[in-house]
Each structure stands twice: as C-alpha cells, then as structure tokens.
Amino acid sequence: xxxxxxxxxxxxxxxxxxxxxxxxxxxxxxxxxxxxxxxxxxxxxxxxxxxxxxxxxxxxxxxxxxxxxxxxxxxxxxxxxxxxxxxxxxxxxxxxxxxxxxxxxxxxxxxxxxxxxxxxxxxxxxxxxxxxxxxxxxxxxxxxxxxxxxxxxxxxxxxxxxxxxxxxxxxxxxxxxxxxxxxxxxxxxxxxxxxxxxxxxxxxxxxxxxxxxxxxxxxxxxxxxxxxxxxxxxxxxxxxxxxxxxxxxxxxxxxxxxxxxxxxxxxxxxxxxxxxxxxxxxxxxxxxxxxxxxxxx
Amino acid sequence: xxxxxxxxxxxxxxxxxxxxxxxxxxxxxxxxxxxxxxxxxxxxxxxxxxxxxxxxxxxxxxxxxxxxxxxxxxxxxxxxxxxxxxxxxxxxxxxxxxxxxxxxxxxxxxxxxxxxxxxxxxxxxxxxxxxxxxxxxxxxxxxxxxxxxxxxxxxxxxxxxxxxxxxxxxxxxxxxxxxxxxxxxxxxxxxxxxxxxxxxxxxxxxxxxxxxxxxxxxxxxxxxxxxxxxxxxxxxxxxxxxxxxxxxxxxxxxxxxxxxxxxxxxxxxxxxxxxxxxxxxxxxxxxxxxxxxxxxxxxxxxxxxxxxxxxxxxxxxxxxxxxxxxxxxxxxxxxxxxxxxxxxxxxxxxxxxxxxxxxxxxxxxxxxxxxxxxxxxxxxxxxxxxxxxxxxxxxxxxxxxxxxxxxxxxxxxxxxxxxxxxxxxxxxxxxxxxxxxxxxxxxxxxxxxxxxxxxxxxxxxxxxxxxxxxxxxxxxxxxxxxxxxxxxxxxxxxxxxxxxxxxxxxxxxxxxxxxxxxxxxxxxxxxxxxxxxxxxxxxx
Numbered sequence: 001x002x003x004x005x006x007x008x009x010x011x012x013x014x015x016x017x018x019x020x021x022x023x024x025x026x027x028x029x030x031x032x033x034x035x036x037x038x039x040x041x042x043x044x045x046x047x048x049x050x051x052x053x054x055x056x057x058x059x060x061x062x063x064x065x066x067x068x069x070x071x072x073x074x075x076x077x078x079x080x081x082x083x084x085x086x087x088x089x090x091x092x093x094x095x096x097x098x099x100x101x102x103x104x105x106x107x108x109x110x111x112x113x114x115x116x117x118x119x120x121x122x123x124x125x126x127x128x129x130x131x132x133x134x135x136x137x138x139x140x141x142x143x144x145x146x147x148x149x150x151x152x153x154x155x156x157x158x159x160x161x162x163x164x165x166x167x168x169x170x171x172x173x174x175x176x177x178x179x180x181x182x183x184x185x186x187x188x189x190x191x192x193x194x195x196x197x198x199x200x201x202x203x204x205x206x207x208x209x210x211x212x213x214x215x216x217x218x219x220x221x222x223x224x225x226x227x228x229x230x231x232x233x234x235x236x237x238x239x240x241x242x243x244x245x246x247x248x249x250x251x252x253x254x255x256x257x258x259x260x261x262x263x264x265x266x267x268x269x270x271x272x273x274x275x276x277x278x279x280x281x282x283x284x285x286x287x288x289x290x291x292x293x294x295x296x297x
Numbered sequence: 298x299x300x301x302x303x304x305x306x307x308x309x310x311x312x313x314x315x316x317x318x319x320x321x322x323x324x325x326x327x328x329x330x331x332x333x334x335x336x337x338x339x340x341x342x343x344x345x346x347x348x349x350x351x352x353x354x355x356x357x358x359x360x361x362x363x364x365x366x367x368x369x370x371x372x373x374x375x376x377x378x379x380x381x382x383x384x385x386x387x388x389x390x391x392x393x394x395x396x397x398x399x400x401x402x403x404x405x406x407x408x409x410x411x412x413x414x415x416x417x418x419x420x421x422x423x424x425x426x427x428x429x430x431x432x433x434x435x436x437x438x439x440x441x442x443x444x445x446x447x448x449x450x451x452x453x454x455x456x457x458x459x460x461x462x463x464x465x466x467x468x469x470x471x472x473x474x475x476x477x478x479x480x481x482x483x484x485x486x487x488x489x490x491x492x493x494x495x496x497x498x499x500x501x502x503x504x505x506x507x508x509x510x511x512x513x514x515x516x517x518x519x520x521x522x523x524x525x526x527x528x529x530x531x532x533x534x535x536x537x538x539x540x541x542x543x544x545x546x547x548x549x550x551x552x553x554x555x556x557x558x559x560x561x562x563x564x565x566x567x568x569x570x571x572x573x574x575x576x577x578x579x580x581x582x583x584x585x586x587x588x589x590x591x592x593x594x595x596x597x598x599x600x601x602x603x604x605x606x607x608x609x610x611x612x613x614x615x616x617x618x619x620x621x622x623x624x625x626x627x628x629x630x631x632x633x634x635x636x637x638x639x640x641x642x643x644x645x646x647x648x649x650x651x652x653x654x655x656x657x658x659x660x661x662x663x664x665x666x667x668x669x670x671x672x673x674x675x676x677x678x679x680x681x682x683x684x685x686x687x688x689x690x691x692x693x694x695x696x697x698x699x700x701x702x703x704x705x706x707x708x709x710x711x712x713x714x715x716x717x718x719x720x721x722x723x724x725x726x727x728x729x730x731x732x733x734x735x736x737x738x739x740x741x742x743x744x745x746x747x748x749x750x751x752x753x754x755x756x757x758x759x760x761x762x763x764x765x766x767x768x769x770x771x772x773x774x775x776x777x778x779x780x781x782x783x784x785x786x787x788x789x790x791x792x793x794x795x796x797x798x799x800x801x802x803x804x805x806x807x808x809x810x811x812x813x814x815x816x817x818x819x820x821x822x823x824x825x826x827x828x829x830x831x832x833x834x835x836x837x
Binding site for chain 1: 486487569570571572573575576580581582586589675676677679680683684685686687831833834
C-alpha cells in the first residue's frame with residue numbers, strides 16, 4: 001500500500017475577508033510520522049479542522065483514505081483518531097466515562113489496552129472532568145486515541161500540558177504506531193520532539209506551506225555552523241558561500257556558517273591550511289525554524 | 298492591602314464586562330414599566346372599567362397568578378396598576394438578578410478568570426464585593442427609573458410615595474434575590490448548579506406566596522417574594538417590606554462572604570464527588586450523552602412544572618364553585634345551571650394556565666437546543682465530530698431531547714393542574730374531562746414546537762442571533778400573561794405563536810391551525826438542519 005493516507009492540494013480557507021489558509025499542499029503516507037510545525041496563528045489548527053470536516057475549505061482539495069474530508073467525514077472518522085490541542089471535556093462526566101464513550105462512538109470498547117494506558121499515564125478515571133488539569137484532560141484524549149485501532153492519527157500539540165515522563169510515554173506510543181505501519185500527523189511546538197520522531201516535516205507560515213521534506217533534506221537548504229582553528233593566517237572571508245564570520249577566542253580561531261552547496265569546497269580549502277581543530281554542527285530544527293521565520297540563520 | 302482591596306477597580310471592570318446585558322435588561326424593564334403605566338389610564342380610566350376588573354382581580358385564579366391585594370373604598374387606576382404589575386415585574390427582576398449574580402461570580406470562576414484576577418494585588422473578598430456592588434447599582438438604577446417613569450406617567454390615584462415604594466420595593470426584592478444568587482454561587486461547585494439551587498429557592502418562595510395568597514393572604518408575609526405585594530403602594534403604603542428585604546439581603550451577603558472566606562477558589566461547600574471509573578452500558582452516543590449530562594436538569598424541570606401544575610390545581614375547588622361567592626344562585630337558576638357555570642369558569646382558568654404552562658415548558662427545551670451552540674463554542678463537540686458521527690446525528694440528539702422534554706413537561710404540568718384540580722372538587726363532573734384535557738394538550742403543543750423550531754433554525758443558520766429565541770419567548774409570554782388584563786390588541790397577541798391558537802379547552806380545538814403550525818415547526822427544523830450541515834463550526 002503506497003497510496004498516501006492524507007493528500008492535501010492547494011487547500012484554502014477564508015473567514016470573511018481573512019485568508020487563514022492560502023496554499024497548503026502536503027501528504028502523509030502509511031508508516032510515516034509527519035511533523036507539522038509553524039508559529040501560533042499560522043494555520044495549523046485550521047488545517048486540521050478542515051481535515052476533520054468541522055469547517056469547510058473554500059478552495060483546493062483534501063482527502064483522507066482517498067475520500068473527501070467534508071462529504072465523507074463520517075466514513076473517514078471510522079478509521080481516524082484525533083487529539084486536539086485544547087482538550088475540552090464534558091465537566092460533569094468522569095474521565096473514565098469519557099474514554100469509554102469516545103471509544104464506543106468509534107465502535108470499539110474498553111480493553112485491557114485501555115486499562116494499561118490509564119495506568120501508564122497515571123490518570124485517575126473516577127474524577128469529574130471539571131476537576132482535571134490541562135495535562136490530565138490531554139491524557140484522557142490520548143488514552144482514548146491510543147486505545148483505538150485507527151489507521152490515521154492526528155495529534156494537535158498533544159504534549160503541551162504533559163510532564164516529561166508522560167511526554168516520553170506519548171513518544172513511545174507514537175513510535176509503536178509507526179512500526180505498525182500507521183500514518184501519524186503530529187503538529188507540535190516542541191521541536192526536539194519533532195526532530196526525534198518525525199520522518200518528514202512540513203513548515204507552515206501565514207497560511208502557506210513553505211517547506212516540506214525530511215530533516216536531512218532541509219538541512220541541505222541551510223547552512224552548517226563551522227568552528228575551526230587554523231595553523232596559519234589564512235583569511236576565511238575569502239572562502240565562497242561563507243557568512244557571519246567571527247574571530248574566536250584563540251588566535252586563528254574562526255566561527256562562520258557555510259552554505260550547503262559550498263561545504264565541500266570550503267572543507268577542501270581549509271584542509272590546506274593546517275587545521276588544528278574543527279567542529280561542524282548541522283543546523284537543528286530550531287535553527288531551521290528561525291531561519292524560515294526571521295530570515296536569519 | 299485589605300481584604301477588599303481594589304474592589305472599585307473590579308466594579309468598573311464588571312460594568313465594562315456586562316455593559317450590554319445590563320443595558321439590555323435596564324432598557325427593556327424600565328420601558329415595559331413606563332409604557333404600561335403610560336397606557337394604563339386609557340385601559341382602566343373610568344369607574345365602570347375599574348369595577349369590572351376589580352371583580353376579575355379578586356377571583357382566586359387571578360390571585361394565584363398576580364397576588365392578593367385588598368381594595369378599600371373608591372379604587373383608582375393606580376391601585377389596579379399596582380395589583381397587576383408588582384408581582385409580575387418582581388418575577389422578571391428576580392430572573393435578572395439571578396442571571397447577573399451567578400454570571401458575575403461562579404461563571405467567572407469556572408472560566409478561571411477569578412483565579413487570574415486574584416493572582417494580582419486584589420483583596421480576597423474583592424471579586425465578591427464587586428459583584429454585590431454591581432447588583433446594588435443595577436437594582437438602584439432600575440428602581441429610580443421605575444419611580445421616575447411612574448411619576449411621569451402620572452396615573453390617576455398615583456402618589457409620589459407610592460411611585461417610590463414601587464421603584465425601591467422592586468429594587469429591594471431584586472437585590473435580595475441577587476444576594477441569594479451570590480450565596481448559592483459560593484455553595485455550589487459550578488455555575489449551573491448555583492443557578493439551579495437559586496431557582497429552586499425562588500420557585501419555593503413563589504409557590505409559598507401563591508398558596509398563601511389564595512388561602513390566607515396574611516401568611517404571605519412568610520415568603521420573601523410576597524413582600525412586594527405587601528407594599529400596597531397606593532392604598533396603605535408600607536415601607537416595612539423594603540426594610541425586611543434589605544435586612545435579609547444583608548444577611549445573605551454576610552453568609553456569602555463567610556462562605557467565600559471558608560472555601561478554596563474553584564471549590565464549593567458542595568464538593569465534587571468522584572464518579573464511575575467506566576461508562577455505563579447505555580452511555581454510547583450523542584443522544585445518551587445529552588441525557589447523561591442534562592438528566593438532572595431535565596428531570597428537575599419536569600418535576601418542577603408538575604409541582605406548579607399541582608399547586609395551581611389545588612385552587613380549583615375555590616375557583617370552580619360560584620356558590621361560595623354567591624349562595625343564592627342555586628335557588629335562582631337550579632343546580633344544572635350552576636354546575637354548567639362552574640365548569641365554564643374552570644375551563645377558562647385551565648385555558649389561561651395552559652398557555653402559561655406552555656411558555657414555562659418551552660424553557661428547558663430551548664435551553665437544550667441553544668446548548669448545541671454553546672457546547673460547540675466551548676469545544677465540547679470537537680471530540681464528537683472527530684468520531685464517525687454526522688452533523689445530523691448530533692443535531693437531532695439535542696433537538697429530539699429538547700422536543701421530548703418540552704412536550705413531557707407541558708403534558709405533566711397541565712396534567713398536574715387537571716388531575717389535582719379535579720380531585721379537589723366536590724362535584725367532579727364540574728371539572729375538566731379527559732377529552733378536554735387532551736384537546737388542551739393538542740392546542741398548545743404546536744406553539745411549543747414552533748418556538749423550539751425557531752431556535753433550531755437560529756442555531757443551524759445564524760447562531761449569533763440565538764438570543765432572539767429568548768426575547769421572542771419573553772414577548773410571547775408577556776402578551777399572554779398580561780394580554781387580556783392590559784387589553785392588548787389582537788395584532789400584538791398574534792406576533793408570537795402563543796396567540797395563534799384559540800384558547801382551548803374553553804373554545805374548540807382548531808385542527809386547521811394545528812396542522813399548519815405543526816407544518817411550520819417542521820419547516821423551521823428542516824431549514825435549521827440544512828443550515829447546520831453546511832456551516833462551519835466555531836471552535837475556540
């Protein structure tokens with residue numbers, strides 16, 4: 001099965017005169033974790049709500065399992081699990097009741113797996129939802145999602161209220177889904193999490209997808225930080241594709257960034273000048289993020 | 298920093314937050330009072346008009362609804378006005394105060410806003426004091442407007458003292474129930490529970506005053522809601538009821554402060570108990586979810602409406618026996634005619650109450666339908682729509698529950714009146730027959746359904762305008778409750794569905810009207826449904 005689970009083509013959404021989504025195009029394939037990142041208000045949640053059929057797109061197409069997200073939403077949701085960023089629960093029901101209800105509405109039932117998840121996440125299912133903290137509300141939604149046997153999982157900033165222990169449980173559970181060949185769309189602000197878990201990443205800015213690809217592919221588009229100590233007085237500013245050159249603490253120590261396509265030339269040239277120490281750091285996702293949003297490296 | 302630090306700032310914030318709702322209440326209530334007073338001389342200006350209405354107002358059926366007042370000597374237009382309007386305006390004033398008080402305290406706390414405010418340098422009791430001051434100012438402002446409006450209307454028989462008694466008396470009653478709302482907001486652990494407790498107490502004081510008014514008006518002093526009746530503004534003015542209201546208001550506020558001091562923010566004296574670890578077998582979809590969440594409210598409403606019906610039914614024996622007021626009738630007309638007349642009176646009374654019951658029965662249904670939209674904006678529906686559940690399914694889960702609730706509440710209420718009423722009669726034959734009862738039910742159900750259908754239409758197509766449902770229902774209620782006493786023209790009564798059906802069982806049921814009203818209700822629901830399937834949902 002190589003057909004993408006989710007396919008979005010030039011998706012647009014207007015609220016009155018405000019163009020919330022201008023051009024969203026990406027797809028998610030089976031067995032893949034797709035990271036969806038962007039600052040607040042860029043359109044991540046709007047995109048996800050279009051995918052859920054809660055709001056209707058004003059242009060472009062979006063399909064899940066090859067079916068239209070608006071007209072076939074009920075059929076799609078049979079095989080889909082979703083955890084919203086802000087989990088709102090019916091205040092006078094207990095967490096346990098809500099989990100069971102959500103499962104039943106998908107035609108599944110409370111299983112040993114559910115009990116296991118409740119125990120793992122450390123949730124007290126007898127408490128009324130009104131008394132839960134943000135993290136506990138998220139746990140309820142996560143437990144319901146993970147105990148469901150879906151083919152496509154959508155997580156919208158699922159760990160923003162979780163402590164590091166529960167965050168780790170979440171990440172392990174997502175990796176298990178991936179091994180089982182499920183598709184996962186993960187929208188997150190925690191870039192280290194995305195970096196660790198996601199196979200491919202889509203970056204959204206002001207309602208537009210500005211970059212998609214694997215982290216490795218993206219790194220090619222940006223610059224690598226290099227710190228080098230040379231044995232002679234070579235002037236590194238003469239190198240091609242070098243930016244932001246700064247002198248280091250020691251004599252002949254330099255710090256600069258190199259464009260990906262010039263990296264090999266630069267390294268070859270440096271090698272002729274008696275390299276005493278060399279440290280090269282690939283850009284982190286955070287660097288990439290900053291690069292796209294502030295225009296600086 | 299004292300415990301009341303920065304109360305002033307919070308009061309300003311409260312008025313900024315509630316400016317539209319306060320403005321709307323004040324404008325509507327003041328205009329209602331002033332315009333009725335303005336028109337009143339035209340309605341009950343001449344002695345013959347006054348004498349005719351005097352008899353009506355003394356009948357137990359009207360006493361049950363408008364309170365017991367005693368007239369001495371020459372009755373003036375102003376006295377009739379006070380009789381008809383005082384209790385009615387007090388009821389609306391109480392509803393306003395309960396809404397504002399819970400909104401200003403417990404609802405803010407549920408949203409986490411109080412926590413945010415208290416984290417700043419404000420006194421621990423400042424948010425509650427600010428709410429109390431807000432209520433005081435709103436009631437005072439409204440009271441002064443009433444008095445000024447009455448003075449401007451200058452009805453025959455009105456006195457300056459009487460005008461101010463009415464204005465300040467209503468303000469004091471409103472304030473008293475506002476303070477009750479502040480207290481229940483401290484006792485309950487969330488806003489709707491606070492509202493529920495407050496309305497239960499309000500309902501009990503209404504029932505107490507109704508039963509005592511019909512039987513022993515002196516005992517009405519024991520119901521705080523009865524105090525407005527004791528003002529007797531234009532015949533024997535009394536300031537004591539205002540004093541009593543203010544004293545009780547201060548006591549309630551003191552208790553609210555005490556409770557506020559002895560509880561944690563976010564908690565109430567009634568603690569949230571843990572519940573089931575797993576869902577019961579029947580909780581499995583949107584419809585059962587609506588029931589699970591709202592069952593207490595639904596059951597409470599149905600029981601409350603039945604109790605009201607039963608309470609009205611208890612006065613059947615007093616109303617439906619004209620021999621009590623006129624013992625010589627039997628000798629003059631014979632027993633058959635007397636029973637016929639008794640039956641007619643009961644039919645008329647039941648027909649009037651049926652319309653009131655219908656208006657009351659609509660409220661829980663309308664709340665449920667509008668809840669579909671408030672649940673949507675609170676994000677509670679997002680979890681439903683992420684499941685294989687269609688818009689149609691969710692919409693009809695709410696709408697179906699609403700229609701069933703209102704229908705059952707109405708049948709229960711009218712049934713309560715008729716069953717209790719017939720049981721209280723010495724001659725059961727004088728009472729309402731089963732056929733008459735079911736015709737009464739059939740006459741009001743279309744009206745209930747049209748109102749609910751309108752709410753479905755608004756929630757489905759234009760949810761921002763949903764408040765119109767309440768205004769329209771209020772208009773319908775006022776036109777039937779006050780319509781005949783204010784001699785409103787038919788075109789005004791026909792603005793809302795409450796006026797479309799002739800009064801049944803007094804008159805025959807009109808099946809043509811029945812059919813097109815049901816048809817209209819169906820059309821409204823269908824359009825609302827189509828709109829709901831097409832529109833974007835609003836998620837916070």
